[in-house]
Amino acid sequence: MISSKRTPTINDVATRAGVSKKTVSRVINSSPMLKPQTREKVEKVIAELGYVPNPQARALALRRNFVLGLLYDNPNAQTILNFQQGVLDAIRDTEFALVVRPVDRHSPDMLDDIRDFLEKQRPAGVMILPPISENDAIAELCLEQGCGYVRMGSAEFDEPHRLVESNDGEAVGWAVDHLVEQGHRRIALIEGPEGFRSALERRRGFLEGLDRHGIAHDPGLVAKGAYTFESGKAAARALFDRDPRPTAIFACNDEMAAGALHVASERGIAVPRDLSLIGFDDSPTAAHMWPPLTTVSWPITRMANAAAMKLIAPATPEAKPFKFDSSLVQRSSVAPPQKP
Amino acid sequence: MISSKRTPTINDVATRAGVSKKTVSRVINSSPMLKPQTREKVEKVIAELGYVPNPQARALALRRNFVLGLLYDNPNAQTILNFQQGVLDAIRDTEFALVVRPVDRHSPDMLDDIRDFLEKQRPAGVMILPPISENDAIAELCLEQGCGYVRMGSAEFDEPHRLVESNDGEAVGWAVDHLVEQGHRRIALIEGPEGFRSALERRRGFLEGLDRHGIAHDPGLVAKGAYTFESGKAAARALFDRDPRPTAIFACNDEMAAGALHVASERGIAVPRDLSLIGFDDSPTAAHMWPPLTTVSWPITRMANAAAMKLIAPATPEAKPFKFDSSLVQRSSVAPPQKP
């Protein structure tokens, strides 16, 4: 009789089924060469005992830890959570677990932090979110630690099989198209912070969009931001102080768009009557603002899913880069400009 | 010479330091009975080799997995992320990792899902967030699986050492006090969904607050909500249809308050001039709304920290329940009512 207090091990199953440990192991790992009859017998005992393989022991024997790490430093909670959801969908019904690790990109020992994480958890792979995904030192660190990784980003800054890409620039172009179609010509940009690849890409998409419609680039209509609410407010103030005022603003994320909306409310500038506004991210609050914000939706959950799959599946060498399309979701913050 | 390709093990350290494994093990676990000289020698070799103990092997030998699980089903992203942050602060510099597990409380196999998680990951303990923290079946499941747990909640529904509590009801009372001090008497409530303990507690705090000020309870001024933006809109519509309209609304979370604000904007009801509004959660968007929302701040990060500590530290039997105070953060959505 097996002790009922202890959780059953592979040995318990083996003795009870009258086979060897290795045979049980073969059943668990669904090895092809097994007499169906033996397999059934073992499977029956597994069910009886409620045996579940111990992942720690597996990890030790396989020299592989069934853990996926998520590395991020992102102020946008919903983005992180959506990403987590995508990963969790991918690892459902696998033995993988998701362990999260926020880091501080402004801290001098961010790299030590990450190294510490990799050494302690030894994840099978990590997924790195923007903006720190653009940091090559982190990628090198992973390589050095023998840890797989996938970087999420808006440009090709790594080998295809280590990258899941979004087409930020293109999507921003569509936003510009939409504004121009409504009749806007004096369109301002609230940029993301310097050094962010995504900010660069979005800016590029914006300028190319303007160019496509034969609109000259006015440097005075570009305001620096930092992807934060406050920076959006500051940028909007600068923009609103200009004369003539822009009739439309594209903000490089929803949070800055929210800041701009805030300042517009303060100054009695009605959106969309006096000003059209488009954001980027389609964060949940975008729909909750007044007016509901037109914004670029980023397929973060599907990207996360793809990233996790890449890490779980044996890396196909000729794997193509995954690239996901963003899209413009139209709500109520855009209207034709007022005739002067 | 140790192979430079393989990550060093305790054996490498032992042979190089000229001691036994056990001695190295003692150094790692800072056993008291060691000659300082031996300790130093071993520590030197550890540093030289860059040795890091393998947590999987430790877990196997100790029959203890250094993993903390987070179980939740909560629509509010920021709450989850703040909680994660609190846990991560607690486990920083420990060997614990945080693995997250969202579940669907409406799914019939939520319990099987959780059981699966516990069996596969065998976490040292799990932290359970509202609203599923109120589900006793989950707690029993943990016990049955030999897994520690801590439940977060707004009432005492478990033993003190398995609970981290917030004083939702009291805090809502303070919000009512604030409204009454400003001169409001016709104060409405947008409730949380039925079956949520937090909703119950907040309602209780609201009614007791009214009572304290001698204001009769008008059932027509209580609208059902579901902690979602849309439900907040619906509830606000019902409230605004009443005559006379309430001069103030307390919404049981910020998301519903955002919905109410939305409807107010639609109907041209100016906040705070025509209507005062208070939310609950102090989610980041509360500060980004127009006007910035006065709300109850819930110390979720500190609660998370405490919960993780409880799980990490050997459970002191006489541990007192942790109870954390929420507080009212005043912004711009409250003003004295208009004289009729």
Next chain:
DNA sequence: TTGTACGCGTTATCAT
């Protein structure tokens, strides 16, 4: 104070 021998639960090697 330190070392020896063995156990933790699993997989891999090499037999049979």
Next chain:
DNA sequence: ATGATAACGCGTACAA
């Protein structure tokens, strides 16, 4: 097709 035996890296009795 299956089994004996040795890893994997670390902790604990128990001995020295």
